Amino acid sequence: MTKVLTEPRSIRIKGRSFLAVVLSPDLPVDQWLERLDDLASRSAGFFLGRPVVLDVADLAIDREQLKDLIAKLASRNVSIMGLEGAKPSMVERGMPPILKGGRPVSDVEVPKPAPDPAAEQIEKDEPQPAPETATQERAPEVRSAVQSLMIPEAVRSGQSVIFTEGDVTVLGAVSSGAEIIAGGSIHIYGALRGRAMAGSVGNSTARIFCRKMEAELVAIDGIYKMAEDLPPELLGKPVQLWLEGDAIKAAKMA
Incomplete structure (x- = not known):
């Protein structure tokens, strides 16, 4: 009887970047919110359904003040997808995560499970394709243009x-x-x-x-x-x- 061995399918995790609006509040926050309300009133729907990153790097506030600011933005239908420039001590469970970099990333490699010895033996018995030699032509490199x-x-x-x-x-x-x-x-x-x-x-x-x-x-x-x-x-x-x-x-x- 031939036993067919199959490897479990790994979970594919991809990296992807999205365009988001970055808001950088300044003090006093209440006056900044008034200016934000003025912007929203003159451009209806500007923040509706749009991902927003809150930059608090230059904002001298504590955790409770940050939570209050996020709540006030949520009441204005401004959805905060992440925080930039926040100290880890300012963030607790249930708050948006801290974001860094903002550059495009490649796929995240997930470690594969350890191979089964029997599966390795079956694979060795199967004919293997010839390795690629240095004389084989490579596809031309595609360069991105403006x-x-x-x-x-x-x-x-x-x-x-x-x-x-x-x-x-x-x-x-x-x-x-x-x-x-x-x-x-x-x-x-x-x-x-x-x-x-x-x-x-x-x-x-x-x-x-x-x-x-x-x-x-x-x-x-x-x-x-x-x-x-x-x-x-x-x-x-x-x-x-x-x-x-x-x-x-x-x-x-x-």
């Missing part, structure tokens, strides 16, 4: 376009309630009525270009500005925006 994303139509309300690898170009309009998030610059050949966030992965040289400025919110490298904060003479006009220090600058295009 990428861009082109959207040949309008982005409708409720739609979210996230492309952190480079620039995003929209040939139509971006409706109110829609958003574009790009790692590079954003080019909109129609009206910008929704939200546009360029340089989302730390690119301070990114810019935003649009044919007609009517945005709910614009942001470059984490610095944001509401449409009503822009000079009135730019509203409804072709505009480009860029970052100078910690301020967004805007100018009319010809």
